[in-house]
Amino acid sequence: MINAVGIDIGSTYTKAICLDGDRKVVGMAVRKTGFKLAVAAEAVFEDLLKECKLDRSDITYVSSTGYGRYVVDFRHAQVTELTAHAQAATQLFPDTRTILDIGGQDIKAIKVDAEGRVKAFRLNDKCAAGTGAFLEKTARYLGLTTEDIGPYAKRSTSPKAISSVCAVFAESEVINHLANGIPAEDIMMGAMVSLGGRAIQLMRRVGLEPGFMLTGGMTRNIAMIDALQSALGSRFHVAPDGLGQLNGAYGAAYLGLRRVEKLRAEGKPIPPTAAELGGEEKKPARRWSAMALTDRRFELPADTGDTGECPVVTTETNRGKAPVHRISADEVRAESEKAVPAAG
Numbered sequence: 001m002i003n004a005v006g007i008d009i010g011s012t013y014t015k016a017i018c019l020d021g022d023r024k025v026v027g028m029a030v031r032k033t034g035f036k037l038a039v040a041a042e043a044v045f046e047d048l049l050k051e052c053k054l055d056r057s058d059i060t061y062v063s064s065t066g067y068g069r070y071v072v073d074f075r076h077a078q079v080t081e082l083t084a085h086a087q088a089a090t091q092l093f094p095d096t097r098t099i100l101d102i103g104g105q106d107i108k109a110i111k112v113d114a115e116g117r118v119k120a121f122r123l124n125d126k127c128a129a130g131t132g133a134f135l136e137k138t139a140r141y142l143g144l145t146t147e148d149i150g151p152y153a154k155r156s157t158s159p160k161a162i163s164s165v166c167a168v169f170a171e172s173e174v175i176n177h178l179a180n181g182i183p184a185e186d187i188m189m190g191a192m193v194s195l196g197g198r199a200i201q202l203m204r205r206v207g208l209e210p211g212f213m214l215t216g217g218m219t220r221n222i223a224m225i226d227a228l229q230s231a232l233g234s235r236f237h238v239a240p241d242g243l244g245q246l247n248g249a250y251g252a253a254y255l256g257l258r259r260v261e262k263l264r265a266e267g268k269p270i271p272p273t274a275a276e277l278g279g280e281e282k283k284p285a286r287r288w289s290a291m292a293l294t295d296r297r298f299e300l301p302a303d304t305g306d307t308g309e310c311p312v313v314t315t316e317t318n319r320g321k322a323p324v325h326r327i328s329a330d331e332v333r334a335e336s337e338k339a340v341p342a343a344g
Helices: 037-052 081-092 132-141 146-153 167-179 184-206 222-232 243-265 329-339
Strands: 003-009 013-020 025-032 061-065 098-102 107-112 118-124 212-216 296-299 313-316
Touching: 003 037, 003 081, 003 243, 013 037, 013 243, 025 037, 025 243, 061 081, 061 243, 081 098, 081 107, 081 118, 081 212, 081 243, 098 184, 107 184, 118 184, 132 146, 132 167, 132 184, 146 184, 146 222, 167 184, 184 222, 212 222, 212 243
Parallel strands: 003 061, 098 212
Antiparallel strands: 003 013, 013 025, 098 107, 107 118, 296 313
């Protein structure tokens, strides 16, 4: 029996999914990423095993993706986000040609062919005003949770668009709207309309080829889907049962499953995990001190004289001590008296 796991470590959420040999979903797990990516990856993997009622020994292959994919030390392989999303999209909806992925840190527009190969992509990661994180921050200003955003915004009767394309100015705009008595639901829906317009513009840059699919956490937000479809003038494919948020993890698991099938067909063993290989090669620590790579230090000579030159010379380091610049208080005072004439 084959059980392939895909783990997607995103900036806001870490997702995991397990597929069996028939490409059926065995289980899914999602949790907040936090600032310790390796811990989040391990935790979501444990959550997934409990959901699937499996042990670690039951897992055949683990693939990781997302911007934290290299920290998963129990992975067999890592996959780029673009490849994972493209493969998952064409598996779930074969007619998909243009993908929009709205994440917490960035927005990706991806154009694919019938085989799920990436033909073009554009990435918007320059400012939080164009990402899902902006909606979450706006919701916090309005006293809403992430889960409340969609239903609350659907109550809007006159959305108030957020015109600023900078997250800092957009926050100020939200506060001003609240101060002017604009209903919170109109502000929330207006933020979605603004985000939707920017997302569609990004899609236009790769080419709007019909067969549109929406992925990412925004697939759980019905109001955001409505705003995007209105801006696009067409419908998006959205995977059911929350699977849209796990599209990247699904793609990683699917590619892992294909890899296992190929290895078995060729009679080859499953490769070792990153941990079994010793993990990633550690990079040398960067030294920021300009003096760190020299054996010389600064020190005052015994007699500076009255030459007017800077009273600093270099000498050899004594017994490997750190570079220092030595000057006494009396010498500082003497130099000051030379520079400032006495009054009178």
